[in-house]
Amino acid sequence: xxxxxxxxxxxxxxxxxxxxxxxxxxxxxxxxxxxxxxxxxxxxxxxxxxxxxxxxxxxxxxxxxxxxxxxxxxxxxxxxxxxxxxxxxxxxxxxxxxxxxxxxxxxxxxxxxxxxxxxxxxxxxxxxxxxxxxxxxxxxxxxxxxxxxxxxxxxxxxxxxxxxxxxxxxxxxxxxxxxxxxxxxxxxxxxxxxxxxxxxxxxxxxxxxxxxxxxxxxxxxxxxxxxxxxxxxxxxxxxxxxxxxxxxxxxxxxx
Numbered sequence: 001x002x003x004x005x006x007x008x009x010x011x012x013x014x015x016x017x018x019x020x021x022x023x024x025x026x027x028x029x030x031x032x033x034x035x036x037x038x039x040x041x042x043x044x045x046x047x048x049x050x051x052x053x054x055x056x057x058x059x060x061x062x063x064x065x066x067x068x069x070x071x072x073x074x075x076x077x078x079x080x081x082x083x084x085x086x087x088x089x090x091x092x093x094x095x096x097x098x099x100x101x102x103x104x105x106x107x108x109x110x111x112x113x114x115x116x117x118x119x120x121x122x123x124x125x126x127x128x129x130x131x132x133x134x135x136x137x138x139x140x141x142x143x144x145x146x147x148x149x150x151x152x153x154x155x156x157x158x159x160x161x162x163x164x165x166x167x168x169x170x171x172x173x174x175x176x177x178x179x180x181x182x183x184x185x186x187x188x189x190x191x192x193x194x195x196x197x198x199x200x201x202x203x204x205x206x207x208x209x210x211x212x213x214x215x216x217x218x219x220x221x222x223x224x225x226x227x228x229x230x231x232x233x234x235x236x237x238x239x240x241x242x243x244x245x246x247x248x249x250x251x252x253x254x255x
Contacts, residue, residue, distance in 0.1 A: 008133040014125055015240070018118075029117040030091075032125065033082040036075040043072055063139035066188060067146045070153060071132030073180045077156075078124055081173040092172040094120060105226065114225045122236045126243040127152055127213055134247055143192070144202050148246035150188045151206035155214055157181030202250050209245065216242055 014035075018028055028035075047068040085092040098115050102108045135146040157177035164174050192199045216238055224235040 005137065008137050011125065011129045011133045014129070018121060018125075029121055032121050033075075033078045036129070037079050037083065040072050040075055043068055043075075063143060063146050064136055066191070067132065067135035067139050067149060070135065070146070070149050070184065070188070071129070073176075073184055074128045074132065074149075074153060076180060077173055077176040078128070080176050082120065082124070085172040086170060086175050089172070096172055101222075101226075112226065114221055116225060116232065118232065119221055119225070119235065122239050123217055126236075126239040127217070130240070130243045131246060134244075138247070142247075142251055143199070144206065144250040145246040146188075147192070147199075147202050147206040148209050148249075150185050151203075151210035152213060153181045154185040155207065155210040157185070159214065205249065206246075209249075213242055 014028070014032075017024055021028075047065050080086065081093040082091055084090060094113075094115065094117065098113045099108065101114050102110050102112075105114075131145065131149050131152060135149040138145045156173075160171055160174045160177035161182075163171050189203060192203065220235040220238050223229040224232045
């Protein structure tokens, strides 16, 4: 079985484990980011197993390898966000962003936590792991999933940086956004455009997709867990559906 197929099936298994829990529900909600971190060496082994090219040639020419690097980059980002942040705090993103959301809603003392651990799991395994797996699986024949993965990296990185500037304080994920996300996106865009400037339309579309993903992420979260307009599981379905959209866009593009 090819590595990218195995990775895709493994991520789908994680979805099944959350939606049809068999005793591991609480473990996944608290430790999913550790699973990603421990998977990094195996991702690297899989990435280097495809070809005998040097790492420089792989970065410049192998989109499957690049897609794997992007997934690894985001896993490192998730480590800072949800495992141990720059100041040694565990799962800092959960408390930090709930406080931010409640303050923005004008109710900082509320006992409700709009950002649940279930939603954090689904956001990160759908919009990141699932999209990353699709990018590895479809590259190089269908490049848009890889562009979408790069775009979610870029938009998320910019959000972290802007939040730090506005509040003039560190937020969980800021360091990896500055040191990894923005440089990696810039590198990928340069590589893609050097292949064909016709990819400009797909790059712009990727940024639009990623921006809308963040809108769905925040708006859906509030509608489900604050305003109670629909059950949280509907929000989860929206995340998965939007994560699958890159599969159907620009399928016939040939640059």
